[in-house]
Amino acid sequence: EIELRMRGSVKDGQTISSEVISLSVKGPGLQRMVLVDLPGIISTETIGMASDTKNSITRLANNYMSNPNAIILCIQDGSVDAERSNVTELVSKMDPHGKRTIFVLTKVDMAEANLHDTDRIQKILDGKLFPMKALGYFAVVTGKGNADDPIDLIQKYEEDFFRNSKLFGNGVFKATQTTTRNLSFAVSDCFWKMVKESVEQQADTFKASRFNLETEWKNSFTKMREQDRDELFEKARGEILDEVVNLSLIPSQQWEDNLTKYLWSQMSNFIFDDVFLTAAQAESVGGFNTTVDVKLQQWAEKELPRQCVNIGHDVLLDEFQGLIEREQKSRSHDPITNDLKMQVVQACRTRHQWDTKALDSLRVIQTQALQDRNVPDKQQWETAAKFMENVIRKELEQQESELNSNLNPSSWSKLFTFQGSTIEEKNRQQCVKELQKLLLNRQQLDKTTKHNYTFRSILDYDELTTVKKNLQAQKVDVSNDFISDLWQRVYKIHFLKRNLSTCLDCRRFFYYYQKGLSDQGLDCHEVVFFWRLKRMIEITSNAIRQQISNIETRRLEREVKEILDDFNTDETLKANLLKGKRVDLAEELKRVRQVQEKLEEFIVALNTEK
Structure with a gap:
């Protein structure tokens, strides 16, 4: 062979x-x-x-x-x-x-x-x-x-x-x-x-290398204990798991306040544009309520539960990240583990899945809350009116700010670009003025004819033609689409102002509502609409908070442990997340010490061998 x-x-x-x-x-x-x-x-x-x-x-x-x-x-x-x-x-x-x-x-x-x-x-x-x-x-x-x-x-x-x-x-x-x-x-x-x-020669070489490395450590990282990459990882593991436990120490009210804020920020556009503004086009309170009921029912059966679950997921992970970031700002924090901790948070955002059983229970309680139109007491009424006022005022400020930013670019922007208002900006300003005149004409027409032209969100053909001719008379030539786009924002601002006034008028209206009466044509069905929304948000926030406290926090802890175990087996990833001169020096010290100790043990064994 x-x-x-x-x-x-x-x-x-x-x-x-x-x-x-x-x-x-x-x-x-x-x-x-x-x-x-x-x-x-x-x-x-x-x-x-x-x-x-x-x-x-x-x-x-x-x-x-x-x-x-x-x-x-x-x-x-x-x-x-x-x-x-x-x-x-x-x-x-x-x-x-x-x-x-x-x-x-x-x-x-x-x-x-x-x-x-x-x-x-x-x-x-x-x-x-x-x-x-x-x-x-x-x-x-x-x-x-x-x-x-x-x-x-x-x-x-x-x-x-x-x-x-x-x-x-x-x-x-x-x-x-x-x-x-x-x-x-x-x-x-x-x-x-x-x-x-x-072996003796190599042992002497490693002994000298160890002395040099230890001297460099003492001079570079005074009063800091040598920690290699594995020790730092285990230290970070303990700190991350401590923050998971600290999630259970967050007060219930803080959870629900954050959830309420997130819920409204996600649904406000849909509520104002697709539900409230659309329902307001109805000519009667019954028509308004019918439109609201249909749209809210469809929303509760399809998109709403999933949106709320996603919001709960984001709030949970945001709070988790917030705890880690607050700990990072403390004086005793070691910044060398920051990258690792943030990578764990990002992995949790991808891996954590909300318990699917929560969807069905959310759908039931949200549907029931949105179907209830009976405001039980004066306190609830005033709270709903206050909620309506706050959200309308905030939305109005945002819409006016966006419109003004388009109409009047900042002086700094003008200075930076070395030019004044552009032709398009001037055209937009003139167009807004004409649309505001149109709304005033509608209000005057409503007073004389007892109609509700002001409520119409649609700009009909005659009105569009009138606005365009008035602009052309001022040598402003714009397209119909240009006018229609501006109309949507101008009308929404007008709509919000009118409902803000209604909200203030309805704040003391609970007695009439309870008796089924109206005061000088004031019905205040808008307050009932916002009470239904507010109650649904409160019930949803409470349900999601309980889900987080009772189930999701424990599931998150289990997932964090799995993620850390995965990271611990990936040496390349650990080297990328835990890096720097301090880590490299500690790793080199660890390696040199281990080799030196093995060589010295080998020398002792050789000397004792007969």
Whole structure:
């Protein structure tokens, strides 16, 4: 099998291959080391060999022998004249002082039978014949040359030869310089001596490196304990889980206030544009209530529960992030874990899913709240009127601010752009004035005809034509779409102002509402509409708050632990999230200490080994 592998490793036209054919040999008494059997050094390339065989063998031998941790076994055939040896010169170049070379003289039995000059063998074993130095010189016999002989027979033949050898009896062979067994012991001693020297040198190097790193730490990070990346991660894990627990300490009122704010901010556009403004076009209170009931019912059955669940999810994660950010602002906070904590929060936003059973329960309680039009007492009425006033006033301020920003760009903007109002801005200003005149004309027409033209949100064709002609008379040429877009905003501002006035008038109207009366045409059905919304928001906030306290916080804690476990197994991610000179220095200190401690333990074991 080895023969086939050797032939397979050699390319066509080549004699030598640098490919290693490895074998693992295990057994009692065998040392744990790597033995590399190199091809013999040749002086002449014979017929059939590749032209670079000699140089290839020399390069291959140089490659392995130049390793400072390699023990060189210089094998010399005892039956061949020393002058014909080619390996000793190469060995003397690789290891001129002989600190890692062991000389081995083989086929001593054949040398004794053919050699008449015993002094020659003695000079070889005394290291006086070859121009090289070695740690030891050994003579061995490797059997009679039969490949099928067992190891026991080879060892017995070697021992018998040296026991009966004339050279041994004459003192040419010393007992410590003979047999493969003694050679093996010598190689082992040399190996462990080299290991000990190398390990001690490396231990000193790591000791000096550790001192330098510890000095750098003391000078760079005074009064700070060394914490490697794993320690920092575990510290951050504990702090993050503490903040999850702190979610349960947030007061119920704070949860519900935040939920109420988020809920209204998400639904206000729909309420004003799709429900309130549309229902206000009805010519009677019954028509208003019918439109409101239909739209609120459809909303509660479809989009509303899912929107509220999403809001609950966002509020929960916002509070979690807020706790972490507040902790980061404290004086005792360690900013090195900020990236990790924010990454955990972002992962929670993606991974956390609200309990699906909450949708159905929300849908039921929201539908019931929106269907109830019976304001129970005066306090509830006044609270609803106050809520209506606040949200209308806020919406009115926003609409007026947006309109004014379009009509009157800031002086800073004008200065920065080196120009005054553009033509489009002037056209918009003139158009708004004409639309406001139109609304005044509607109000006057309502007073004389007893109609409700003012309530109409649609700009009919005649009105559009009138506005456009008036603008053209002022040399302002704009499209119908331009006028219609501005009309939507101008009308909405007018609508909000009118309902703000109604709200103020209706604040003390509960007595008439309770008796089913109207006061000078005032009905105040708008207050009832906003009471229904306010009650639905309060019930929803309370339900979501209970869901957060009883279920979602525990589920979030479980998910945070899973996320942290995932992060902990991803070394690349940890390195990206926990980084900086402080972490790198602590990691290097940890590595150097561990290596130094292992080397010192190894040195102690070597010193105690017999």
